[in-house]
Amino acid sequence: MSFKPQLKIPATYMRGGTSKGVFFNLSDLPEAAQQPGPARDALLLRVLGSPDPYGKQIDGMGNATSSTSKAVILSRSHQPGHDVDYLFGQVSIDKPLVDWSGNCGNQTAAVGAFAISNGLVDPARVPDNGICTVRIWQANIHKTIIAHVPIRDGQVQETGDFELDGVTFPAAEVKIEFIDPADGEGSLFPTGNRVDTLEVPGIGTLEATLINAGIPTVFVDAEAIGYQGTELQDEINNDPEALTRLEAIRAQGAIKMGLITDISEAASRGHTPKIAFVSAPKTYIASSGKVIEAEQLDLNVRALSMGKLHHAMMGTAAVAIATAAAIPGTLVNRAAGGGIRNQVIFGHPSGTLKVGAEAEQMGEQWQVTKAIMSRSARVLMEGWVRVPNPSESPTN
The missing domain is CATH 3.10.310.10 (Diaminopimelate Epimerase; Chain A, domain 1)
Structure with missing residues (x-):
């Protein structure tokens, strides 16, 4: 019996706010996973190490909590007036499920930094020093988010003295604006009632x-x-x-x-x-x-x-x-x-x-017209994830 080599996929492991996840450029994914559907879900499940009946995600990049079992897919935006399209997947730990029904606000803090560092933002919009305003299209809920990412010497600034409870070490502050943040196309109060x-x-x-x-x-x-x-x-x-x-x-x-x-x-x-x-x-x-x-x-x-x-x-x-x-x-x-x-x-x-x-x-x-908060983000590791091809089985 012979086995196929593992897939080798460019990826970045990032902390965003009080969460961590695996970030991908859409164009780096295998062709079958560049579209929504079972192939994409199967790949991300295997990358994170799910489903794991032990609940530990030992054989993947997940860390066995909802805060650390996340996947982010980014691409140049197709929306006018935006820089990057951001798609978020919440990967279940013990079930074969990737939930695409909502955004992750913590991971949002890392989207701008990844987009700038990976060439998804027009270089002409990135200052040598100062703040780069990254216009994010949140593809799960079809909303605009603005990330104010600090830049030093033409590079994303990750270190700093901003402290965020739930994160042990200080880092650079990233201000996030959620524009018209009512989820989806529905009403702010779906029943029409405040209680x-x-x-x-x-x-x-x-x-x-x-x-x-x-x-x-x-x-x-x-x-x-x-x-x-x-x-x-x-x-x-x-x-x-x-x-x-x-x-x-x-x-x-x-x-x-x-x-x-x-x-x-x-x-x-x-x-x-x-x-x-x-x-x-x-x-x-x-x-x-x-x-x-x-x-x-x-x-x-x-x-x-x-x-x-x-x-x-x-x-x-x-x-x-x-x-x-x-x-x-x-x-x-x-x-x-x-x-x-x-x-x-x-x-x-x-x-x-x-x-x-x-x-x-x-x-x-x-x-509600806008919600604003400060988070921080940084790259933890970058290179490639290796994963058995979930679409292939051992051959004789």
């Missing part, structure tokens, strides 16, 4: 804010589901019953938002919607051991990604938090003390994050 009622079998009736901003998100009150809003990962992720309850709430929210039509569909749409629980600001000890004082915060938020409590906060969920906080009457706005606000500082398991949103009321409808 809805969810009937969750086995749990009861819950108030929820269902919002499409950054990424579709289901917000519930922490105390209503038995939490304080100060929980860290182990308290939630080591409790299978808690995860089951939270997934049940998420699934009911997905139905109410019109993202799925039957509860059984939720399992194959793990990336969206997100579920988060909020509370008024409370003092707690972050996962790093740092004390986060209530006086520093506007509110506390805990969010789950792919069925587990996130170690910090997803960038897209931060957009949803800022947007909901800006609109009076939402559960997020209530937790932050009410009123009209254009930015919030919230506490998450790794520390704090400040994020802003510009929202306005147009008649009976609310619109």
Whole structure:
């Protein structure tokens, strides 16, 4: 029996915000994987090391968390007024599934840097020193994102003194603007309500804010589901019953938002919607051991990604938090003390994050024009990934 050599594909392993993933130039992928479909999904699953029943992704580039099981495909943009098309795939760890239903805000921070370094941005638009404004077309949700990438001596600046809770070492600050971040073509509030009622079998009736901003998100009150809003990962992720309850709430929210039509569909749409629980600001000890004082915060938020409590906060969920906080009457706005606000500082398991949103009321409808946050990014490794060709089997 003979075996084919592994594929050798140019790739870059990057940290973006509090996530990591494998970045590809679309033209470097095998021809069959340059188009959406089973060949692309099979390739990315194998690159990341999924599906892995052990849950470790030992035989791939994934690191066994939703924050580190990600793939990004970039190409020169076909959209007028944009530099780069950005497609994000959330790769399941234990299932043969790549979820293309939403964006990753953290990885967005690395898109501009990759695009500049790999020639996807017109060199005439890159200054020798200063800030390069990279116009990103987010292909999953058809939205514009602007990344302000620092440049030094004609190269992307990656080192710096900007600190981001959830990332151990400082780096260069990358400012990100999410333009008109309501997800997809739908309304900011898909039900038309700032607060809805969810009937969750086995749990009861819950108030929820269902919002499409950054990424579709289901917000519930922490105390209503038995939490304080100060929980860290182990308290939630080591409790299978808690995860089951939270997934049940998420699934009911997905139905109410019109993202799925039957509860059984939720399992194959793990990336969206997100579920988060909020509370008024409370003092707690972050996962790093740092004390986060209530006086520093506007509110506390805990969010789950792919069925587990996130170690910090997803960038897209931060957009949803800022947007909901800006609109009076939402559960997020209530937790932050009410009123009209254009930015919030919230506490998450790794520390704090400040994020802003510009929202306005147009008649009976609310619109958000922009959300802004700062992240950082850097290249961890570049070269090639090697992967058995998933389209071929051993031959005799």
